[in-house]
Amino acid sequence: MVRPYGRWIMPNLRKVAGTKEVAITGASVGAVVTELVKRYPALAANLLLDGQIRPHVIITVNGHSTDDVDAPVTEFDVVSIFPPLAGG
Amino acid sequence: MNGWNGKILEIDLATLTHKSYPLDMEMAKQFIGGRGLGARLLWDLVGPEVEPLSPENVLIFTNGPLTGTGYQTSNRFSVTTKSPLTGTVLDANSGGYWGMQFKKTGYDVLIVRGKAQKPVWIEVKNGEVAFHDASALWGMRVFAVTEKLGQDNNKRNVLCIGPAGENLSRIAAIMNDRERAAARGGPGAVMGSKNLKAIVVEGSTRPEVMDKERYKFLMYETKKLLAASPLTSQALPEFGTVVLMNIMNNIGALATRNHQQTQFEGAEAISGEELTEKYLVKNQACWACPIGCTRISKTEKVEGEGPEFESTWAFGAQCGIDDLPAIIEVNALCNDLGLDTISAGSTIACAMELSEKGYLDSDLRFGRADQLALAVEAMAYRRDIGAELADGSLRLATKYGHPELSMTSKGLEFPAYDPRGLQGQGLLYATSNRGGCHMRGNMIGLEVLGLPKLIDRFQVQGKSSFVILNQNSNAAIDSLVLCKFTNMGVADEYFARVLSAVTGVEYATGDMIKTGERVWNLERLYNNREGFTAQNDTLPPRLLTEAPTDGPSKGWVSKLEPMLKEYYRTRGWDENGVPTPKKLAELGLAELAEASYR
Amino acid sequence: MIDPRIYETFREIGEDLYAADMISSHGGNLSIRLGDRVIIKRRGAMLGRLKPHDLIETRLDKNDSGVVLASTELLVHRAIYLNTPALAVCHCHPRTAVAFSLSRDEIVPIDNEASYLLKKIPVVTEEFASGTPQMANKVAEAVKNYKIIMLRGHGSFATGQTLDEAFMWSTILEEACQIILAAKTINEPFKEYRAMSEAYSKF
Structure with a gap:
């Protein structure tokens, strides 16, 4: 399950996906993102840079931040994707 | 000069x-x-x-x-x-x-x-x-x-x-x-x-700059860096600071109902996305700021600046309220009455918990958005229950026999980040010289956002060095006085160089951070002179003993004690949290300290 | 016992440094500061093939039992931690950068990324060998003001909040030097694409 958050620059993640949650199968974080972009090609501009996940894009697996694209995921995991964030 | x-x-x-x-x-x-x-x-x-x-x-x-x-x-x-x-x-x-x-x-x-x-x-x-x-x-x-x-x-x-x-x-x-x-x-x-x-x-006196060429070059480089960083050029202008709501909730570090929970089911309704979508009029910027994180928002009743993330959280998740227009309105009311939104919101949340538990006789209850404006008005004029709320949650909770329900360090109400899911943030709160605060250093960059690099938010060993670096760096930036958001696009070394270019006094990056350390230690000496000791470097018992029962921070409490010990050693302080003579001499504070203890 | 997550970071970056030709088999060094302690490579260990027991934890301010096992370069790492805000140090021998350090007092990158991030890299000279107090102090003084510096004819010292950061500065430096070298080989006049680049040497 992938939850793209935010409406960061147009086209935004949620609007492009048209939903708050997408069910996607993939063995790793990287595979899930690749599949997501394949399904919604317009997300590529927001998520990828030179084929890699953009710097500052934040990904959590079940609420735990990760910067490891090889981190394994199963069908029970929730991957959340956030655009670059700052604040306080 | x-x-x-x-x-x-x-x-x-x-x-x-x-x-x-x-x-x-x-x-x-x-x-x-x-x-x-x-x-x-x-x-x-x-x-x-x-x-x-x-x-x-x-x-x-x-x-x-x-x-x-x-x-x-x-x-x-x-x-x-x-x-x-x-x-x-x-x-x-x-x-x-x-x-x-x-x-x-x-x-x-x-x-x-x-x-x-x-x-x-x-x-x-x-x-x-x-x-x-x-x-x-x-x-x-x-x-x-x-x-x-x-x-x-x-x-x-x-x-x-x-x-x-x-x-x-x-x-x-x-x-x-x-x-x-x-x-x-x-x-x-x-x-x-x-x-x-x-x-x-x-006034009309324009400050003189010593090395104008170097200054111009550094301004130009800073401009480029702020434009290049997606944080300062996109994230902050697009959603303002409230953009943090969803991520803090997602990781289970969004203090909710006076820190009884770490996730708020209504977070989406009070998020930066929601604010931008429905209530944003435009962005605004302070003088000489290219970032422009300020929101101008509007509801049927008010139009004005804000609300910022912490304010939205304080009257929102902390009070169990998901009514964004009510939050925008109470934020504007606090500005008009001249109240700290974080302390006001968190004090109301404390009163809500005291009331729900039957320790305080009031109508305040979690989730009651209709009570926010009334409570805040009463607070500013010390009317009715407001007389009790006007002095913050620690005095309130102490008066009703339950100081442990005040979510404060040294009496200052915490911001939104629940330190059970963010170990470094807990150490920051406990050691902050003005009390529980995220502006004396903030670990969210390292522990959540991956700035400059993600570190494990539950890790305890070695956290003190990150916390200290953050505290020293923030003390330096506060002494300049610049906005901490510039630091998201521009490294400390630029500040040191601009300071040198403007004043003509050469500051290496290390010197500037050392100045921050000097400030931190002087503030600590001040607090020691006021009678504060290691005993005051602590967190409410809830954060030290009651683990969240669900969410990604489930099972975690703040492991303050080992972090604090390491922190004192790393700071060059003794086990009572007092700067050692060696440290004071190194920072050029020895004479000052000696004169005060004599 | 050193946290396995910390070992993992050392191992990965050590491997990468060797694979990127930035160290010889036993050369280079990595360390991090953890509070009042330092974690550093064991004396004689190979950075490209680190085992968990190859990392030594020792005190920052004075010697303890860890120190006999620690790398001979502990002194310079300590001096950096005691005199700068650094929390991680990456020392390696990036070849092109070392070559440039022989003839230049500062290296000013011409490529975009390094121009952005480093502006310039000072070169310091120290006749005393690796591991002496003289060298330690000189290096610590230089990294007070720059993310990464070159020790003439020897190698680079980079600092950061994390090892990744210090490693990043090191690779950016070597890349910048390779680009300068390639541009020299092409030997055609530059078309300057960066405004105010003439001021980089003042950074």
């Missing part, structure tokens, strides 16, 4: 007199300006015998050598005093225009002493000082006073208190430029205790 004006203005309200004298330049070089210089001056002026709300306490307004030069975000000022909320050293800083204009009056520091016999306001026009009767302004709210005294962004700027400050609420803010706040720790109450309603500044 450039950058600094080299002059202090001192006002005695008891006699309505003023004098001007040179700034000690050795002191200025050692403490830079802003928070650092303020702490150094407070050390001499206000000892442990002084009650925070007595005429003997002082208000020290400072700017820094970069202020008003036009360097990105060089608009801020800092106000230093002994906090009526915590009893610690306090500095609060604020953006907008006032700081820049204050610098242009030709002074680096404005010290306000004593108490006026009746309400006054002060006007500083270049070198001229005038005292005016404020009887007719007393009782007036912030927006009205600001307008009445002729606020004109680039020319004439108004700083004032609202009814909360007049009524000596210990969580009252000092407001400037209508809606900017130096809020935390209750500086507004100190101003109220002096019968001082407002300070208006107007």
Whole structure:
């Protein structure tokens, strides 16, 4: 399950996906993102840079931040994707 | 010497007199300006015998050598005093225009002493000082006073208190430029205790820059870096600070219902996305700021600045409320009354828990959005239940026999981040010199956002070094005085170089961070002199013993003790949290400390 | 016992340094500061093939039992931690950068990324060998003001909040030097694409 958050620059993640949650199968974080972009090609501009996940894009697996694209995921995991964030 | 004006203005309200004298330049070089210089001056002026709300306490307004030069975000000022909320050293800083204009009056520091016999306001026009009767302004709210005294962004700027400050609420803010706040720790109450309603500044002295070529180059590079960083060029302008709501909730570190939970089911409804979608009118920026994170939002009833992330959280998740228009309205009300939104919201949340548990007889309940505005009004005027709420959650909870339900360190209400899911943040709260706060250093970058690199938020070993670096760096930035958001695009070394270019005094990056360390240690000495000890470096029992029962932080409590031990050693302090003579000598504070203990 | 997550970071970056030709088999060094302690490579261990027991934890301010096992370069790492805000140090021998350090007092990158991030890299000279107090102090003084510096004819010292960061500065430096070298080989006049680049040497 992938939850793209935010409406960061147009086209935004949620609007492009048209939903708050997408069910996607993939063995790793990287595979899930690749599949997501394949399904919604317009997300590529927001998520990828030179084929890699953009710097500052934040990904959590079940609420735990990760910067490891090889981190394994199963069908029970929730991957959340956030655009670059700052604040306080 | 450039950058600094080299002059202090001192006002005695008891006699309505003023004098001007040179700034000690050795002191200025050692403490830079802003928070650092303020702490150094407070050390001499206000000892442990002084009650925070007595005429003997002082208000020290400072700017820094970069202020008003036009360097990105060089608009801020800092106000230093002994906090009526915590009893610690306090500095609060604020953006907008006032700081820049204050610098242009030709002074680096404005010290306000004593108490006026009746309400006054002060006007500083270049070198001229005038005292005016404020009887007719007393009782007036912030927006009205600001307008009445002729606020004109680039020319004439108004700083004032609202009814909360007049009524000596210990969580009252000092407001400037209508809606900017130096809020935390209750500086507004100190101003109220002096019968001082407002300070208006107007000036035409432009600060001189020593090495103009180098300065121009650094400005240009800073501009490029801020534009290149997606944080300062996109995230902050697009959604403002409230954008943090969803991520903090997602990772289970969003304090909810007075820290009873770490996730809020209504987070989406009060998120930055929701605010932008439904209530945003436009962005706004402080003087000389290319980032522009300020929101102007509008509901059926109000239009104004904010709400910021912390304010939205304090009246939202912390009170179990998901009604965004109500939050926008109560935020505007706090600005108009001159209240710290974080402390106000969290104090109401504390009252809600006390009431639900039957310890306090009131109608306040979690989730009741209709009660927010009423409670805040009552707080500012000390009416009914408001009389109890006006002095913050620790005094409230203590009065009703349950101090453990106050979510504070040293009496200052925490911001949104629940430290059970963020170990480093917990250490920050516990050791912060002005009490539980995210502006004396913030671990969210490292522990959540991956800036500059993600570290494990649950890891305990080694956390102290990150926390200390953050604290020292923030103390340096607060002494400059710049906005901490620039630091998301621009590294510390740029600040050191700009400082060198402007003043002509060479600061290496390491020297500047060392200055931050010096400031931190001086503040610590100040608190020690006030009687604070290692015992005060702690968190409420809830955060140390009650683990969240669900969400990603499930099962975690703050492991403060081992972190704190490591922190003291790394700081070069003894096990009681007192800076060692060796550390003080290294920082050039030995003589100062010795004189005080004698 | 050193946290496995910390070991993992050391191992990965050590491997990468070797694979990127930035160290010889036993050369280079990595360390991090953890509070009042330092974690550093064991004396004689190979950075490209680190085992968990190859990491030594020792005190920052004075010697303890860990120190006999620690790398001979502990002294310079300690000096950096005691004199700068650094929390991680990456020392390696980036070849092109070392070559440039022989003839230049500072290296000013011409490529975009390094121009952005480094502006310039000072070169310091120290006749005393690796591991002496003289060298330690000189290096610590230089990294007070720059993310990464070159020790003439020897190698680079980079600092950061994390090892990744210090490693990143090191690779950016070597890349910048390779680009300068390639541009020299092409030997055609530059078309300057960076405004105010003439001021980089003042950074």
